[in-house]
Amino acid sequence: MKKTILVASLILSLVFTWLPAIANAAERVDIIIRGGTVVTMDGTSRVIENGAVAVKGERIIAVGTTSDIAAKYTAARTIDAAGKVVMPGLINTHTHVPMVLFRGIADDLVLMEWLQKYIFPAEAKNVDEQFVRWGTRLGCLEMIQGGTTTFVDMYYFEDAIADETARAGMRAVLGETVLDFPAPDNKTWDAAMAYAETFAAKWKGNALITPAIAPHAPYTVSTDHLKQTHSFSQRLGVPLVTHIAEDQAEVKTIQERYGASSVAYLDRIGLLDERVIAAHMVWPTSDDIITLAKRSVGVAHCPQSNMKLAAGAAPVPQMLKAGVAVGLGTDGAASNNDLNLWEEMDTAAKLHKFTSKDPTVLNAREALEMATIRGARAIHQDKDIGSLEGGKRADLIIVGMDSAHQTPVYNIYSELVYATKASDVETVMINGRIVMQNRRVLTIDERSVRVKANEYRDRIRKSIAAQ
């Protein structure tokens, strides 16, 4: 009798030992990240304690508890995330990345003095293809170190920016800026549009880079030219990135010129649709907000930039309520002065409590959504990024949770939005590739970037002093 039980239990134990192994053999993946608190940001806001993420190639295969994932998958490589958070990479919905080379060049000034005395002369004298290459390297370095995996850019020489961004292993929507003035890369409208066409054709379909057209703003691009950019966006199926309703001066100009608010005017000329990513949107009317929702326009909210330039506070709670897709952006480092989305989350949550006179407005989870899944919706890529779900692109970050400033942890969303810093991000994966491991960026040579940035600083200083 005892012998029978012994044999039976031996058989059972063999079955239980081998079954998972057989199942595992059936599905082999590249990387399993396990043991962490997985903050999925999915439709049900699932948070999985002792969770795991299985990654194969460029995509997430599955998300679940560590034991579930271990039962179904084996991997060549496992990463232990015990005591850490595994979450989607952050999405910076608005920046001008090469402008990091102008970081802090001129602060605490009124917009026109800032632009005309510093930024325009500095750009005219210094911005060329090499400038944007080094600026993009520096900007990508900072963004990767802070857990940003996707950004939306508006600048010049976007083909070079695309090249450097892809080398850094980052995901981006890159909008070649076109406007009714000579730009550092193209001196005429037609040349700029031709450049954009070549650029878009070259990068369309790339796994990381989404080329886009970026008419600067409704007050710097004529109605005819704006219509051209919309046709371009439709014809090539690429996003249209622009600034809308950034400050009251713009709204006044558009009202005087076209007899309508910025949003109403752009809607009248047919610009607004589900390919548009509109930065700032500080001054939409209630009707404008309805229009934005109806046209599925994505909005990039830049709270720190808007405060620093005294532009105002965008009506974010109202836009969210109306169903507008609102993400977070840093704006360029010449105005903000960093590319840190942790601080934008924190500021957004606090700013809208303050302006609404209601501390329950824009809670921590909503602020984190704006930096992840809502940001993905704002840039029209929520099918692919913004949350940790099987089938999506493997864009994720591992965040340490045991710094003194994070201790102790009661609520994971509060902790991430109000206490966690960019320096707590440890490991960054974009499109299945690890680009930062234990705070070492693997795709960019940090030292050469620093040396070159300082050279540019010296040169730029001289160029401004000489004017």
Added chain:
Amino acid sequence: MKKTILVASLILSLVFTWLPAIANAAERVDIIIRGGTVVTMDGTSRVIENGAVAVKGERIIAVGTTSDIAAKYTAARTIDAAGKVVMPGLINTHTHVPMVLFRGIADDLVLMEWLQKYIFPAEAKNVDEQFVRWGTRLGCLEMIQGGTTTFVDMYYFEDAIADETARAGMRAVLGETVLDFPAPDNKTWDAAMAYAETFAAKWKGNALITPAIAPHAPYTVSTDHLKQTHSFSQRLGVPLVTHIAEDQAEVKTIQERYGASSVAYLDRIGLLDERVIAAHMVWPTSDDIITLAKRSVGVAHCPQSNMKLAAGAAPVPQMLKAGVAVGLGTDGAASNNDLNLWEEMDTAAKLHKFTSKDPTVLNAREALEMATIRGARAIHQDKDIGSLEGGKRADLIIVGMDSAHQTPVYNIYSELVYATKASDVETVMINGRIVMQNRRVLTIDERSVRVKANEYRDRIRKSIAAQ
């Protein structure tokens, strides 16, 4: 002839070689920090490239160029600060330090729900002497890591907080909180005042700790009791720390109860003088601001806490214009949720640009002054701390300047306020003692603090769930 010249130049060269050495021998100091950009925050806002600071015992002996200091002093120990900034330690003019153990316990709530459902029950059930000891260790750890060298506290069991703060090597003004309700440490007014008396007598004259009396607020302490605290402050020569005009509800209550604004009421009863440190001051009238300046009251401005709790924006530009000494505070981590003055500087500069609709308001240098020399004035210790000047206490920090998010550097104040993070602080000296070196805190055992904080978290969670 040639020989004479040779001999003469030999003598001369000997004189020039030995003169500095003889001078050096005359003044030997303990530590020289050299080769850095010294941002003094002194009366002339002197910034010294390739500068040095000589420290002897608890004080700064001299500040100058590296070559000047090398010519006049020798030191047992030198610290190379090349490529880094050497500046005064930051001053946190308002916090409740042990509340770090409640960090993130309840956010995004209206004040009364937050207080009555979470904070008061959690405090009643958990706050004892051991709690404040571990909370102070955790809080000091976070503050030292972020370059804060002095803080102003309001809590209970301040004698234990003083003991832990002194062990951590930090400077602090510690206000024993007294109010017309039973507190975790003292159940009656008389017991609390007796505790404060013993506490003040014990610590008065300590090089690091300034004991203080802290009547909670004008709406939680009766007029008679407030007058008692003022006599206490006068008699013992200690600061009086309190909350004044934090939100509109308070202002309304005081108006109804006493027929005056909070400031006017407190002035009428004789509370306001050059020993008062008043936190928040969100809602002073124009007349109140004149009173604050006339009475030399120091103000602790807490921009992030005020925004998060939707209390409002203090009229900081107006207070500064009127000559009121305004510093920066984080408030407690249960509301804010960290003790990070870099983010308070950044937020203060942006918030007041936004509310003033003027991007030139509260420039980077002024924001940095609020965290250093103006903060020292606000806590009435500017003769001793807040700037790097010969004769002052040696409270200073060395800040790395080569992170990607800081690169490149055009303007040192912009860089420190808008781009530098707490994680860039490398070395911290308080009262001549190095308490953090290359990011390793030497005075607190980080691991034991983390373990204990998590134990408290588990216990506190249960105590709230059980109510």
